[in-house]
Each structure stands twice: as structure tokens, then as C-alpha cells.
Amino acid sequence: MIIMNYNMLSVLLAFIIMELYNLRRLISNKESIKVLITYVVITASSLVIGLLLAAGRRPASPAEWIQWIFKMIGVVK
Amino acid sequence: MEKARISGLQLFLLMTGFLLGSRLIINPGTEAKADGWLAILISGTGGLLLITLYSLIVLLNPSRTLVEILRDRFGNAIGSVVAVFYIWYFIHLASLVFRDFGSFLVTTTYPRTPMEVIIALFALSIIYAANSGIEVMGRISEILVPFIPFLSTIIGASIVTTHDFTAFLPVLENGIKPVIKESLNLLTFPFGEAVVFLTIFPYLNNKRHLKKITTLSTLLVTVLFLYIFFRNIIILESHFLEQATFVPHLTSVLFPGINLEPLFDVIMIIGGGIKITCAIYAAVISLSQLTGAKDYRIFTSCIVAFSVILSLWIHENIFELFSWTGNVWAYYSIPFQVVIPFILLLFSLFKKDKLQDEE
Numbered sequence: 001m002i003i004m005n006y007n008m009l010s011v012l013l014a015f016i017i018m019e020l021y022n023l024r025r026l027i028s029n030k031e032s033i034k035v036l037i038t039y040v041v042i043t044a045s046s047l048v049i050g051l052l053l054a055a056g057r058r059p060a061s062p063a064e065w066i067q068w069i070f071k072m073i074g075v076v077k
Numbered sequence: 078m079e080k081a082r083i084s085g086l087q088l089f090l091l092m093t094g095f096l097l098g099s100r101l102i103i104n105p106g107t108e109a110k111a112d113g114w115l116a117i118l119i120s121g122t123g124g125l126l127l128i129t130l131y132s133l134i135v136l137l138n139p140s141r142t143l144v145e146i147l148r149d150r151f152g153n154a155i156g157s158v159v160a161v162f163y164i165w166y167f168i169h170l171a172s173l174v175f176r177d178f179g180s181f182l183v184t185t186t187y188p189r190t191p192m193e194v195i196i197a198l199f200a201l202s203i204i205y206a207a208n209s210g211i212e213v214m215g216r217i218s219e220i221l222v223p224f225i226p227f228l229s230t231i232i233g234a235s236i237v238t239t240h241d242f243t244a245f246l247p248v249l250e251n252g253i254k255p256v257i258k259e260s261l262n263l264l265t266f267p268f269g270e271a272v273v274f275l276t277i278f279p280y281l282n283n284k285r286h287l288k289k290i291t292t293l294s295t296l297l298v299t300v301l302f303l304y305i306f307f308r309n310i311i312i313l314e315s316h317f318l319e320q321a322t323f324v325p326h327l328t329s330v331l332f333p334g335i336n337l338e339p340l341f342d343v344i345m346i347i348g349g350g351i352k353i354t355c356a357i358y359a360a361v362i363s364l365s366q367l368t369g370a371k372d373y374r375i376f377t378s379c380i381v382a383f384s385v386i387l388s389l390w391i392h393e394n395i396f397e398l399f400s401w402t403g404n405v406w407a408y409y410s411i412p413f414q415v416v417i418p419f420i421l422l423l424f425s426l427f428k429k430d431k432l433q434d435e436e
Contacts, residue, residue, distance in 0.1 A: 005193075007191040007193045007194055008193050008389070010194075011193045011194065011196075011197040011385070012386075014197065015197075015378070015382040015385070018204075018378050018382070019378055019379050019382060022375060022378050022379070025375065026375050029371060029372065029375070031370055031371060031375065032368070032369055032370075034368045034369065035368045035369070035370045035375070038364065038368050038376075039375065039376065039379055042376075042379045042380065042383050043379050043382070043383075045383060046379070046382045046383045046386045049386050049387075049390055050386045053386070053389055053390055058390065058393070059390075061390050061391045061392065062169070062387070062391060063391045063392055063401050063405070066405060066409055067401065067405050070405055070408055070409070075408045076404055076405055076408065
């Protein structure tokens with residue numbers, strides 16, 4: 001059974017509303033496709049990671065990847 | 078680039094607030110124990126050199142931000158790739174400060190409030206500040222940053238009755254190694270993080286004073302770190318200093334009769350707020366220049382949201398965060414803070430010489 005973190009979900013919801021509102025402005029400003037794609041990718045990443053965290057399924061974080069790389073190189077023990 | 082200008086005083090205070098940032102809640106020089114003051118002096122000297130390096134890059138490339146300099150010196154393709162890494166670095170930096178801030182408030186002041194809510198509420202004010210632009214950020218720092226040394230002095234003076242002025246002796250009891258390690262940590266957090274200012278320095282109205290402003294700011298921050306270190310060690314002594322998580326906070330609760338905790342919260346909100354705003358502003362400006370967006374403000378909310386999620390994702394707890402920043406952050410930061418800026422300086426000097434020869 002998945003136990004949801006409702007605080008995290010509320011925070012996520014607030015940000016999503018804000019970003020959807022912003023997306024409307026972005027489209028009306030006639031920004032380039034590059035800008036639109038960047039915006040959507042960042043927003044989607046936040047949403048996916050946020051949902052996983054809310055569901056208590058924390059994926060390996062960038063800090064762990066960075067530490068792993070440094071361990072492989074032999075910089076960090 | 079935003080059509081805005083900040084005065085020398087505003088840049089000085091913005092930079093001072095940024096450098097003090099979250100170091101105000103994490104005791105500077107803890108790992109070197111009683112020799113922390115030596116580590117602060119060494120890192121302060123190194124920090125001065127690093128920040129002078131950043132100033133020189135901006136002086137050699139006037140009115141250009143980091144992305145423009147990178148593209149100009151490394152070429153469009155390589156410059157853009159390096160710029161993406163820098164944007165990631167700025168977002169990562171903001172998320173670490175968000176987490177410091179959230180963990181500190183949840184541990185000390187709001188133990189029953191979820192950290193997500195604290196960080197998200199703080200993030201809303203960051204979005205507003207970053208959207209208001211560099212001039213407003215400069216004016217905010219003009220009003221708020223002077224409170225940091227003022228409140229730190231009040232806290233120090235209040236606790237001066239309980240003290241051991243020999244607590245930092247003997248010198249180099251554990252050898253030079255911990256001192257060097259802590260110096261490297263302090264150099265990369267916070268002095269080297271001033272690489273963020275490569276996107277802010279171009280807004281200074283009079284560039285002739287840039288080196289003087291950055292030098293004064295670094296010196297003031299080093300002196301304040303020394304003051305905070307000596308205040309904490311003469312009150313707590315080195316073994317307590319090593320064990321506590323938020324040392325300055327522990328120092329403040331020792332004073333009998335008066336609750337000094339709120340003063341620490343105020344200092345943290347000012348320092349942390351300025352640091353996150355600068356990092357987010359640098360990330361957003363760089364991203365908008367990289368993608369060719371008409372207005373940088375369209376990216377603010379999505380970058381802040383990503384940074385908030387990253388802050389909750391990146392480390393499971395505060396001890397993991399401290400361990401990571403103590404062992405990995407310094408090595409991870411060196412390419413961004415030292416290697417690439419140094420190459421940029423060399424390229425800028427080379428190009429300047431070439432132009433002079435052609436003339």
C-alpha cells in the first residue's frame with residue numbers, strides 16, 4: 001500500500017497551479033519552441049520527482065550519483 | 078540582459094549577505110576544532126584570490142554575463158554545454174541552502190511544521206524577489222544585510238559573561254591536516270560560491286570600484302566568521318563545538334533569562350534568502366540567455382519549484398547533507414569555482430593581447 005505524503009502533494013499542487021498560469025503567459029508571449037520545451041521539461045521533472053517523493057519512493061538522488069562518480073575516480077573514499 | 082544598474086554599496090551588501098548565507102547557522106571552521114580560526118584565515122585569503130579572479134573576468138569582459146562570456150570564449154557549442162552545467166550548479170546550490178534553511182527551522186523553531194511547507198512558503202518570497210529584478214534585490218540587501226553583523230554582535234555581547242578565553246589553545250593540537258581540509262571546505266563554501274556573481278557583477282554601475290567592493294566584502298565576511306568562531310568556542314569549547322549540529326543556535330540558547338533564538342532565525346532568513354535569491358537569479362538569467370527567452374521571469378517559478386523538489390530529494394536527512402557537503406562538495410565545486418573561471422581568465426587575457434596586437 002502506498003502511503004502518500006499529503007504535505008508534499010499540497011506543495012506540489014500549489015507549484016503546478018503557478019506553473020500552469022505561467023505557461024499561459026509563455027504561450028501568449030509567443031516564446032520560441034526551445035523556451036517552451038525547456039519549461040515543460042523542467043516542470044515535468046519537478047512533477048515526476050515530487051510525486052515519487054510524495055508516494056515515499058525516493059529515487060537515487062543527484063548527490064548520490066555525484067558521490068558515486070567521485071568514488072569511481074578515487075577522489076572520495 | 079536586464080536593463081538595470083546597482084550601486085557599489087548595494088553590490089557590497091548583496092555579496093556580504095550571500096557569503097554569510099547559510100554559514101551563519103553552521104559554525105565556520107568546526108572540523109578543524111580549536112584551530113578553526115586558522116582555517117578561516119587561510120580560506121579567507123584563498124577566497125580573496127578567487128573573488129579577485131571573478132572580478133578580473135568581468136573587467137576583461139565588460140557588460141557581459143557568464144553565458145555570454147562562456148559562449149564568446151569557448152565557442153557557441155562548448156560554451157552552451159558549460160553554461161548548462163553552471164545552471165545546474167546554481168540550482169543545486171539554491172536547493173542545498175533551501176534544505177539547510179528548512180532543516181534548521183524544523184529542528185529549532187517549528188518542530189511540528191512539515192519541512193515541505195516551510196521551504197515552499199520561503200520559496201514564494203524567493204520567486205517574488207527574483208522576479209522583481211536585480212535593482213530590488215540590491216535595495217533589499219541595503220535594508221536587511223546590515224542587521225546580520227548588528228544582531229551577531231548583540232548575541233555575542235549578550236553571552237560574554239560565560240567564557241573561556243583559552244578555549245582555542247593549544248594551536249595545531251591535531252596537526253595541520255584538519256586545518257587544510259577545513260580551509261578547502263570553507264574556500265568552496267562559501268567563498269567560491271561567489272562564482273554566482275559572474276552574472277551579477279555586470280550590473281554594477283561603476284566597474285572601476287568592482288575590485289575594491291569585492292575585497293572589502295570578503296574581508297568583512299572573514300572578520301565576521303572569525304568573530305562567530307571565537308564567540309562559539311569561548312562559550313562551548315571545542316568538544317561541544319564538534320558535537321552540536323547548529324552550533325550558533327546552541328550558543329544562543331545558553332544565555333539565561335532572554336530568548337535569543339528569534340535573532341538567529343532573523344539572521345538565517347536574511348542570509349539564506351539573499352543567497353538563494355542570488356543563485357536562483359543567476360540560474361534564471363543564464364537559462365533565459367541560453368534559450369533566447371524574451372523575459373527571464375518566465376523561468377523563475379519553474380526553476381524555484383525544481384529547486385524546492387531537489388532540496389527535499391537530494392538528501393534524506395540533515396546529517397547526510399552535512400556529511401556530503403563536508404566530504405564531496407569541495408571536490409565537486411572545484412571545476413565550477415576554480416578550473417573554468419581560471420581558463421576563462423586566461424582566454425580573456427589572450428584575446429585582449431591579440432586585440433592590442435591587431436590595433
